[in-house]
Amino acid sequence: MIIEEDEDYLNNKDYSLPLEQFFYQDIFPNSDNETIDRVYAFSNECLDDFFVHFIFKDKRVLTVGSSGDQAINAISRGAKDVTIIDANIFTQAYTEYKISAIKNLTFEEFKKAFLEDQNPFDWQIYAKISHDLSSDSQMIWDVIVLNQDNPLETHATLIHQTYRGVMATSRFYKSEKEYKRLQKKLIDCKIKYICSEFTKFPEYVDGKYDIVLFSNIFAYFSKRPKAFKKVIDEFYENHLSTGGKMQINYSFDQNSEIVKKLFKNMFPNKNVICELVGGHYVYYISKSSRQIANSPKQDDFDRIK
Numbered sequence: 001m002i003i004e005e006d007e008d009y010l011n012n013k014d015y016s017l018p019l020e021q022f023f024y025q026d027i028f029p030n031s032d033n034e035t036i037d038r039v040y041a042f043s044n045e046c047l048d049d050f051f052v053h054f055i056f057k058d059k060r061v062l063t064v065g066s067s068g069d070q071a072i073n074a075i076s077r078g079a080k081d082v083t084i085i086d087a088n089i090f091t092q093a094y095t096e097y098k099i100s101a102i103k104n105l106t107f108e109e110f111k112k113a114f115l116e117d118q119n120p121f122d123w124q125i126y127a128k129i130s131h132d133l134s135s136d137s138q139m140i141w142d143v144i145v146l147n148q149d150n151p152l153e154t155h156a157t158l159i160h161q162t163y164r165g166v167m168a169t170s171r172f173y174k175s176e177k178e179y180k181r182l183q184k185k186l187i188d189c190k191i192k193y194i195c196s197e198f199t200k201f202p203e204y205v206d207g208k209y210d211i212v213l214f215s216n217i218f219a220y221f222s223k224r225p226k227a228f229k230k231v232i233d234e235f236y237e238n239h240l241s242t243g244g245k246m247q248i249n250y251s252f253d254q255n256s257e258i259v260k261k262l263f264k265n266m267f268p269n270k271n272v273i274c275e276l277v278g279g280h281y282v283y284y285i286s287k288s289s290r291q292i293a294n295s296p297k298q299d300d301f302d303r304i305k
Helices: 004-010 017-023 047-053 069-076 091-104 107-116 123-132 135-147 151-158 176-188 198-204 225-238 256-266 298-302
Strands: 060-064 081-086 190-195 209-213 240-251 271-277 280-286
Touching (some): 047 069, 047 271, 069 091, 081 091, 091 107, 091 123, 091 176, 107 123, 107 176, 123 135, 135 151, 240 256, 256 280
Parallel strands (some): 081 190, 209 240
Antiparallel strands (some): 271 280
């Protein structure tokens, strides 16, 4: 949770909470829900398999930030308006860094820095991409890169080491042809960043989206299902376009039928779909013009244990 003191810091243009968190982690411990935490280098979702169930071309997309891969994949498939929302205040800086790297590095340069050497924060790399960062992110990276003792230590500090071995499976990380196509699409795409905790997501977004991607946020709210349900219901009612789709979870758990039943009980008036893609299960809700948009009664949900 972002505490009141942190909010004051975030609103103070002369103070950088991300930088303080980066350089003084022992003084500023991470919060329980990972509001201020390491980022993921790449997604472990099989996005190439999952995204065939969506049409992204010219669509408006909202996605969690995480590694940035969900947003980048959406753009590679033609999305023109992408909003990235995340509670982790490092997410924007890292996602911008990765996108700037893709725009300005050759396929071989990107592959060597991010995939082979896992040394993307070397100053020689930064010198080639820093001009494409927003002023806020550039300020953060200027301080980090220019003051770091060792870029590999920076990687270890900023990136989840538990997931360091996660392979970059998206097609543009494996194909130079797809990488070059992505470079062109990144030029025209509108990207907006929002820092917010999940329970406040509906307060910070405006309008409706054709596609909403919440990755595995449910895993962090499995003990707070009512809070999770409230956000999903609000997005469905107010921020999901007719004909749109909203991902509500993914899991490598084999108990897919149990989880699907849980979501069907949680959202009895919504079309909950479970797909097995690339070795994991993805759960999403589709919204057609024939479906009743009203949220279920609270009494229905109270039956869920």
